[in-house]
Amino acid sequence: MQIEFYKYQGTGNDFVMIDNRSDTFPKEDIELIAQLCDRRFGIGGDGLILLEEDPEAHFKMVYYNSDGNQSTMCGNGGRCLVAFAKQLHVIENEATFNAIDGLHHATVGEDGLVSLQMIDVVDIKQTPDYSFLNTGSPHHVEIVEDLAHYNVKENGAAIRYGELYGKAGSNINFVSKIDDTTFSLRTYERGVEDETLACGTGATAVAIAMHATAVTAATAINLNVEGGKLTVTFDKVKGGYTNVFLKGPATFVFKGSITVSN
Incomplete structure (x- = not known):
């Protein structure tokens, strides 16, 4: 079997x-998907994304982790899929697509940046040591010292x-505050099962968690990730975001x- 593919990356988060x-x-062949994502024996990627037809939107997003299993929402993957849909002429500069957590709206700016609407966030667990919330995928958010030298994989x-x-x-996010509107994670x-250069739902979770715990009052947050920079904006309303x-x-x-055996 010969499979045609495209490779995209969003702040270093890369996808087949x-x-x-x-x-x-x-799509049920877990071993094949894992092989395609393998960086030594396949194409290589943090995940694999299928663009499919959808009756109520421009397209559907089906996302798999690099282990071959279908997973929850991926923010950077969703943004890359919008850019992919534009390249395929499925959309121009605006999109509505279905994902595992529901409908998403997105726009592609003149600067090429993709802005993706994420789900509303209602429940945030707060403890003295960490926050936990779901931004399409579950995220643990924890502030640590000396983030640059922190052992992310082990911890x-x-x-x-x-x-x-x-x-x-x-998913586990370790965070440090740079200033009132900027955080590194x-x-x-x-x-x-490793550190990635970026995580879109993670960046979203960090921004909201920092606001919910009063570490910042800003509603437009800049996130420095290992692969670049992301921005998260939101409105605080009664009961959530x-x-x-x-x-x-x-x-x-x-x-x-790529040619693979059936």
Whole structure:
């Protein structure tokens, strides 16, 4: 079987993109998806995303982690998929698409940056040591000292596999404050089981958690991730957060085809 693919990255979060509007990709083949995401024996990526037809939107997003399993929402992946849809002429500069957590709206600016509306956030667990919230995917948010030298993989895995989140686990974000509108973060992603250069739902979670815990009063937050810069904006309303937008670059890297055994 020969598979045509596109490679995109958003602040270093990289994805294998496949146009599956013909519904021919073997989407239940976990081993194949993991192989395609493998950086030594495949194409390489933090995840694989299928663009599919949808009856109520411009397209549907189906997202898989690099371990081959279908997963929850991926913010940077969603932004990259919008750029991919534009490249395929499925959209021009605006999109509505369906994902596992519902409908999302997005725009592509003249500067090429993609702004993606995320889900509203209502429930935020706050403790003296960390916050926990779902921004389309579950996220643990914790402020740490000396983030640049912090062992994200070891400490992230310990929390992800610890008693706190059970078998399902969580994505783990470690944060440091730069100023009232800027934070740096590093993320351990479940499904990748390692630190990634960026995480869109993680950046969204950090921005909202910092506001919810009164670390900042800003509603427009700049996030420094290992692969670049993202911006999260939101409105605080009674009972939670709405009009949540994740904005940043979504870059086409290359296109190719790969032959795999059936």
